[in-house]
Amino acid sequence: MHPALTLYSYWRSSAAYRVRIGLNLKGLEYAIVPVHLVRDGGQQHAPAYAALNPQQLVPALRDGPHLLTQSLAILDYLEETRPAPPLLPAEPAARARVRALAQLVACDVHPLNNLRVLQFFDRHWHVPQSERDDWVQHWIHTGFTALEAQLAGTGQSGRFCYGDAPGLADCCLVPQLYNARRFGLPLDGFPTLLRIEAACLALPAFDAARPENQPDAA
Amino acid sequence: MHPALTLYSYWRSSAAYRVRIGLNLKGLEYAIVPVHLVRDGGQQHAPAYAALNPQQLVPALRDGPHLLTQSLAILDYLEETRPAPPLLPAEPAARARVRALAQLVACDVHPLNNLRVLQFFDRHWHVPQSERDDWVQHWIHTGFTALEAQLAGTGQSGRFCYGDAPGLADCCLVPQLYNARRFGLPLDGFPTLLRIEAACLALPAFDAARPENQPDAA
Numbered sequence: 001m002h003p004a005l006t007l008y009s010y011w012r013s014s015a016a017y018r019v020r021i022g023l024n025l026k027g028l029e030y031a032i033v034p035v036h037l038v039r040d041g042g043q044q045h046a047p048a049y050a051a052l053n054p055q056q057l058v059p060a061l062r063d064g065p066h067l068l069t070q071s072l073a074i075l076d077y078l079e080e081t082r083p084a085p086p087l088l089p090a091e092p093a094a095r096a097r098v099r100a101l102a103q104l105v106a107c108d109v110h111p112l113n114n115l116r117v118l119q120f121f122d123r124h125w126h127v128p129q130s131e132r133d134d135w136v137q138h139w140i141h142t143g144f145t146a147l148e149a150q151l152a153g154t155g156q157s158g159r160f161c162y163g164d165a166p167g168l169a170d171c172c173l174v175p176q177l178y179n180a181r182r183f184g185l186p187l188d189g190f191p192t193l194l195r196i197e198a199a200c201l202a203l204p205a206f207d208a209a210r211p212e213n214q215p216d217a218a
Numbered sequence: 219m220h221p222a223l224t225l226y227s228y229w230r231s232s233a234a235y236r237v238r239i240g241l242n243l244k245g246l247e248y249a250i251v252p253v254h255l256v257r258d259g260g261q262q263h264a265p266a267y268a269a270l271n272p273q274q275l276v277p278a279l280r281d282g283p284h285l286l287t288q289s290l291a292i293l294d295y296l297e298e299t300r301p302a303p304p305l306l307p308a309e310p311a312a313r314a315r316v317r318a319l320a321q322l323v324a325c326d327v328h329p330l331n332n333l334r335v336l337q338f339f340d341r342h343w344h345v346p347q348s349e350r351d352d353w354v355q356h357w358i359h360t361g362f363t364a365l366e367a368q369l370a371g372t373g374q375s376g377r378f379c380y381g382d383a384p385g386l387a388d389c390c391l392v393p394q395l396y397n398a399r400r401f402g403l404p405l406d407g408f409p410t411l412l413r414i415e416a417a418c419l420a421l422p423a424f425d426a427a428r429p430e431n432q433p434d435a436a
Contacts, residue, residue, distance in 0.1 A: 068315075072325070073314045073320075074314065076314065076317055077311070097286075099288065103291055107325045111325050112330065127343070138342075146274070
C-alpha cells in the first residue's frame, strides 16, 4: 500500500527540509520523489515537473487529488487537515507570533540565498564565489540577529521557538541553521537559536528530515 | 475615540500596502503611523521602532496589547480575529492554493527586490542603476510568468485570483503590479494578472490602500 502523501523534495533544499520536518512531527507517512536541482540542468525545469509546479521550485506535495506548493502553505494545509499534534498554538496572537518567526526566515532570509539567486549572480553578473558567500552570510546574519532578539529574553520562547513543543517556527529555523553552516557563517552570536536547534535535532522527527538522511543525499 | 488598530506603514512599501488592503476589505478602522524608509537614514532603524520590530521592517500592526509583524502573519491574524468577510476560502486545499499564490509573491518575488536589497547592491557591489533595474525586472517577470500560468486556464480563478471575491492572493498581487510598473517591467504577457488588478482597483478597499492615497505619500 502506498502512502497517501508524496513529497517532491531535494535533500539540500531548506524549503523541502521544512516540510519533511512538519510531516514527521505529525507522524505522517509519505513517499519522496527526488527532484535534483542541479543535475540535467535542474530537474525542476523538466516539463513534467513544471506542469505540476509552474514555479519550478521544490517542494511540492501531492495529497490524493491535490497538488500543493509553497512550503508554508503546505504546512498550514497539514495543520488544517491533520491537526494533531499542532504546529501552531491555539490563541490568534500567539499563532501570529509563530507565523512571523517562520516568515522572518522563509520570506526575508532564505529566498535571498537560494540556488537560483546565486546562479543569477554567477551567470549574469560574474560575482566571485567569495562575494556570493558574503551576500549569503549578510542576509542570514541580518535575519538571525532579529530572530535572536525576538526569541531571547521573552517568556514566550521555551525549549523551542514557542513554548515547550516544536512547531512551525522550528520547522523553518533548523534548515536555515543548516544553510548558515554550509556558507560558513559564525554562529556564536546566536545562543538561543543554537539551544533551540539542539533541542530540535534531538527529536527523531527532525533527525529523520536532515539532508544527510535523505534517499537522494549525495 | 481612537481606533483599536494602528498600522506602522510606508506609502510605497508593498508589504504595508498588502495589509492596508486586508484591513480595508474587512472594513476595519485603523490609524496609520508613517515610518519613512529613506528619511533620517531610514526611520525603521530608529531605536523606538527597532524595539517594536527587531527586523526593522514595515509593516507592523498594533492591536491593543499585541504587536504583530510580517504582512502575511498579520493578514492571517486578521482572518482569525475578524473572520468576516473572509480573505481565504473555507476548504483546506483551496486555502492552500490561495496561500501559495500569495507566497509566490511575498516569498519569491518581493523580498528579492525591496529597498534593503537594492541598497546592498549599490553600497557593497556598486551595481549600476540599470543592472539593478534588470535584477528587479528579472524576478518579477519570473514570478509573474508562474503566477499567470497558475491563474489562467483554471476554473478556480474568477473575477479575482480565487473565485469572485477578493482575498489574500489579491492583497499580494496588486502591490506587486505597482512595483512592476515602478521598475518599468512590460506587462503585456500577463493578461490575467492585469484583468484581476483592474477588478481589484475598482473596489474602494483597494483604491484607498494605494500608495498615492496615503497620508505620507510624497
